[in-house]
Amino acid sequence: MKNQINLLPEDIPTKWYNVLTDIPQPFPPPKDPEGGPSRIEALPKLLIGECLKQESSTERWIDIPEALIELYLRAGRPRPLFRAKALEDALQTPAKLYYKGEFFSPTGSHKVNTALAQAYYAGQEGYERLTTETGAGQWGTALAYAASLLGLKCTIFWVRAVYNWKTSRRNFMKLLGAEVYPSPSDQTDVGRALISKNPHHPGSLGIAISEGLEDSQKDPKATYCLGSVLNHVLLHQTIIGLETKRQFEKIGTYPDIMVSCLGGGSNFGGFILPFVPDVVKGGKKLRFIAAQSKAAPNLQGEYRYDFADHAELTPMLKMYTLGHTAEMEPIKGDGLRYHGCSPIISYLRHLGFIETVAYPSDEKHVFERARLFIQTEGYLPAPESAYSIACAIDEALKCKEKGEAKVIAFNISGHGFMDMLGYQEVLKM
Amino acid sequence: MKNQINLLPEDIPTKWYNVLTDIPQPFPPPKDPEGGPSRIEALPKLLIGECLKQESSTERWIDIPEALIELYLRAGRPRPLFRAKALEDALQTPAKLYYKGEFFSPTGSHKVNTALAQAYYAGQEGYERLTTETGAGQWGTALAYAASLLGLKCTIFWVRAVYNWKTSRRNFMKLLGAEVYPSPSDQTDVGRALISKNPHHPGSLGIAISEGLEDSQKDPKATYCLGSVLNHVLLHQTIIGLETKRQFEKIGTYPDIMVSCLGGGSNFGGFILPFVPDVVKGGKKLRFIAAQSKAAPNLQGEYRYDFADHAELTPMLKMYTLGHTAEMEPIKGDGLRYHGCSPIISYLRHLGFIETVAYPSDEKHVFERARLFIQTEGYLPAPESAYSIACAIDEALKCKEKGEAKVIAFNISGHGFMDMLGYQEVLKM
Numbered sequence: 001m002k003n004q005i006n007l008l009p010e011d012i013p014t015k016w017y018n019v020l021t022d023i024p025q026p027f028p029p030p031k032d033p034e035g036g037p038s039r040i041e042a043l044p045k046l047l048i049g050e051c052l053k054q055e056s057s058t059e060r061w062i063d064i065p066e067a068l069i070e071l072y073l074r075a076g077r078p079r080p081l082f083r084a085k086a087l088e089d090a091l092q093t094p095a096k097l098y099y100k101g102e103f104f105s106p107t108g109s110h111k112v113n114t115a116l117a118q119a120y121y122a123g124q125e126g127y128e129r130l131t132t133e134t135g136a137g138q139w140g141t142a143l144a145y146a147a148s149l150l151g152l153k154c155t156i157f158w159v160r161a162v163y164n165w166k167t168s169r170r171n172f173m174k175l176l177g178a179e180v181y182p183s184p185s186d187q188t189d190v191g192r193a194l195i196s197k198n199p200h201h202p203g204s205l206g207i208a209i210s211e212g213l214e215d216s217q218k219d220p221k222a223t224y225c226l227g228s229v230l231n232h233v234l235l236h237q238t239i240i241g242l243e244t245k246r247q248f249e250k251i252g253t254y255p256d257i258m259v260s261c262l263g264g265g266s267n268f269g270g271f272i273l274p275f276v277p278d279v280v281k282g283g284k285k286l287r288f289i290a291a292q293s294k295a296a297p298n299l300q301g302e303y304r305y306d307f308a309d310h311a312e313l314t315p316m317l318k319m320y321t322l323g324h325t326a327e328m329e330p331i332k333g334d335g336l337r338y339h340g341c342s343p344i345i346s347y348l349r350h351l352g353f354i355e356t357v358a359y360p361s362d363e364k365h366v367f368e369r370a371r372l373f374i375q376t377e378g379y380l381p382a383p384e385s386a387y388s389i390a391c392a393i394d395e396a397l398k399c400k401e402k403g404e405a406k407v408i409a410f411n412i413s414g415h416g417f418m419d420m421l422g423y424q425e426v427l428k429m
Numbered sequence: 430m431k432n433q434i435n436l437l438p439e440d441i442p443t444k445w446y447n448v449l450t451d452i453p454q455p456f457p458p459p460k461d462p463e464g465g466p467s468r469i470e471a472l473p474k475l476l477i478g479e480c481l482k483q484e485s486s487t488e489r490w491i492d493i494p495e496a497l498i499e500l501y502l503r504a505g506r507p508r509p510l511f512r513a514k515a516l517e518d519a520l521q522t523p524a525k526l527y528y529k530g531e532f533f534s535p536t537g538s539h540k541v542n543t544a545l546a547q548a549y550y551a552g553q554e555g556y557e558r559l560t561t562e563t564g565a566g567q568w569g570t571a572l573a574y575a576a577s578l579l580g581l582k583c584t585i586f587w588v589r590a591v592y593n594w595k596t597s598r599r600n601f602m603k604l605l606g607a608e609v610y611p612s613p614s615d616q617t618d619v620g621r622a623l624i625s626k627n628p629h630h631p632g633s634l635g636i637a638i639s640e641g642l643e644d645s646q647k648d649p650k651a652t653y654c655l656g657s658v659l660n661h662v663l664l665h666q667t668i669i670g671l672e673t674k675r676q677f678e679k680i681g682t683y684p685d686i687m688v689s690c691l692g693g694g695s696n697f698g699g700f701i702l703p704f705v706p707d708v709v710k711g712g713k714k715l716r717f718i719a720a721q722s723k724a725a726p727n728l729q730g731e732y733r734y735d736f737a738d739h740a741e742l743t744p745m746l747k748m749y750t751l752g753h754t755a756e757m758e759p760i761k762g763d764g765l766r767y768h769g770c771s772p773i774i775s776y777l778r779h780l781g782f783i784e785t786v787a788y789p790s791d792e793k794h795v796f797e798r799a800r801l802f803i804q805t806e807g808y809l810p811a812p813e814s815a816y817s818i819a820c821a822i823d824e825a826l827k828c829k830e831k832g833e834a835k836v837i838a839f840n841i842s843g844h845g846f847m848d849m850l851g852y853q854e855v856l857k858m
Contacts (some may be wrong), residue, residue, distance in 0.1 A: 004438040004502035009431050073433035076509055076533060104533045106807040148804045168849035171858050175803050374604050375577045378535040417846035420597035429600050
């Protein structure tokens with residue numbers, strides 16, 4: 001038994017999986033708020049045409065364009081699935097642990113999977129510039145990367161509290177040719193209004209989204225890209241789970257538990273969605289667990305219609321939410337700090353298919369678990385991915401108590417090479 | 430034609446290639462200096478037994494132990510070979526460019542290939558602690574990683590001038606459980622003597638080697654590991670070139686030019702050695718070019734016997750050298766800053782098989798070339814690897830001038846996620 005399972009470049013999945021065709025209907029559609037202009041009618045001006053089409057597609061399998069497959073290959077896909085034998089031994093658990101290596105990514109995370117798709121379609125549709133927001137910085141880097149590879153310009157509004165200290169990542173985005181602004185910025189009405197009240201406003205993902213949207217709306221050559229939450233983003237990310245499924249098939253194994261961290265839901269969704277029909281329709285007993293922070297336990301919020309952004313520029317989405325103006329305390333796993341969860345994952349949770357755990361916001365438990373993973377498996381996870389690891393280890397220890405040899409699969413959505421300050425501060429190094 | 434060529438984990442090479450069996454003899458052996466104790470007789474106390482055996486092995490193919498193959502797989506091998514089509518297009522060159530992706534490494538570089546081997550053999554031989562030196566930090570991180578995976582302790586002497594500013598990498602080593610000291614340190618006689626003269630001594634690789642050697646000599650449970658220069662290190666690194674060769678065979682291509690950066694010679698040797706017999710014995714017209722810095726152009730030095738370390742604790746090796754006490758100005762590609770070149774590569778150069786180019790020590794040319802690579806291919810190279818890229822691009826532009834469609838292969842030995850300060854300072858970001 002080899003401890004790494006991989007596919008050849010020539011065996012990369014060539015279609016994304018659209019889970020909307022396999023879940024009980026009706027799936028709650030976006031809706032407009034009462035009063036004000038229609039956000040839904042404005043969508044074609046905001047989003048890339050093909051992405052908007054995919055948002056409500058009724059096709060089960062959606063072809064990945066040949067040129068985009070080449071871009072996925074260039075980004076190093078397919079990525080390995082590893083058996084965490086050394087971690088199992090350290091835990092003395094009968095559980096079998098497997099992790100997907102999304103950290104082998106040009107920019108450091110799984111975000112490239114949808115960044116490349118969105119940039120590709122944007123280029124096809126004649127756009128010359130992409131605008132977006134970023135929190136932890138992984139999404140911004142991924143979009144800067146995709147834009148650069150496809151010859152597009154890129155403008156990034158980055159939550160100021162994070163922008164200020166992530167110098168290396170900021171310079172990486174700039175090396176990739178992107179324009180990067182701390183948000184709230186002086187580039188938009190939304191930003192200027194907030195800055196005038198507080199020049200040192202720390203920003204939030206919701207505010208940065210509003211800035212990215214406003215910027216693209218004012219420029220016909222620009223389009224807005226979102227790195228999580230929306231259906232088409234999760235669709236693009238299914239490449240993760242599709243590969244993982246083939247990798248498990250290759251070794252004749254099937255997981256009992258799938259775990260990943262969850263902020264907006266893109267890596268979690270990408271990882272689990274291809275397995276969902278086996279549970280929803282096939283009756284498989286597979287548990288899906290989302291690892292969150294108590295700083296933003298959106299899956300433990302209310303299931304209701306809410307905006308995706310602070311300035312209420314987006315349509316309302318039915319989701320588990322803490323409220324789109326909720327204040328959330330800072331954590332090092334900043335990518336998990338978002339008020340709402342993707343409508344698809346929210347709906348699956350509403351139907352009872354998704355479990356969730358929220359870890360204390362001092363993050364000690366999570367970073368200590370990550371340290372054990374680093375010392376046994378040797379990979380340095382992003383702070384967000386440390387939550388996947390913590391949850392997988394916690395489940396493996398439950399297996400140990402019960403003497404159960406369950407198969408636990410977890411996704412390591414990114415690496416931590418540019419986020420060492422998080423380790424340093426939380427672990428007091 | 431796919432732009433990524435890879436192998437399955439089950440197709441990983443299972444033997445290293447020993448070039449000593451295929452080059453004209455006699456290959457100059459190590460020798461003792463005149464006067465003083467015999468360094469050669471001391472070697473069995475200094476080096477891992479199996480490594481010392483491999484140092485002068487007469488076997489062409491050396492089995493990689495099964496457990497070590499599992500470790501290579503865990504580290505994500507085999508690694509992709511990429512066709513740099515986007516870079517070719519940007520350069521408008523008829524040349525075909527391919528790069529090996531050693532940056533997909535748990536610690537960031539190719540150094541894990543020999544670190545895992547050395548830690549594995551050390552454990553087999555009953556050692557409990559590994560000591561070493563590091564310059565840029567890539568080797569120290571790799572050995573810390575290997576020691577952690579194999580349950581060994583690890584002590585690292587890190588050139589102080591680099592130790593002081595690479596906080597992230599230092600914390601990564603510590604997360605991996607290693608003890609890390611700035612060198613010269615207060616832990617050894619060599620170190621204390623230098624500190625007493627200058628408490629802020631910036632250190633050098635030669636001094637750090639001396640400290641690592643002294644530390645291991647005083648502890649029977651400890652052994653010393655070297656990350657470059659020696660024959661067995663290059664042997665372990667041939668996994669790079671062996672994979673690359675199979676990848677080229679897979680697409681029915683063979684390189685005309687192979688390029689990599691060179692400090693001590695481990696990534697360069699690992700990349701080219703499996704191709705050397707085709708040239709030396711088979712008459713193939715394949716050029717090998719080593720990319721260096723004018724701060725340490727050791728291949729342009731003298732070919733003579735010299736020590737590998739500052740304190741003259743090692744045997745004398747026949748190599749191209751600048752002198753083992755030479756002062757070399759600081760550069761961001763610190764891993765290239767070493768006074769001598771591996772005896773194997775030096776001998777091949779002496780025989781006329783290795784070309785070399787040395788880039789100005791302001792590194793502007795090199796980092797600008799790296800920027801072009803980043804914006805086209807999307808990967809962030811280590812400062813050292815930027816030299817490979819610069820040289821490959823320079824050769825591709827010569828092909829453009831001459832209208833030659835040569836195949837140029839280059840190795841990207843590591844990523845730059847932890848070395849962004851180099852980009853920031855050289856490119857004035």
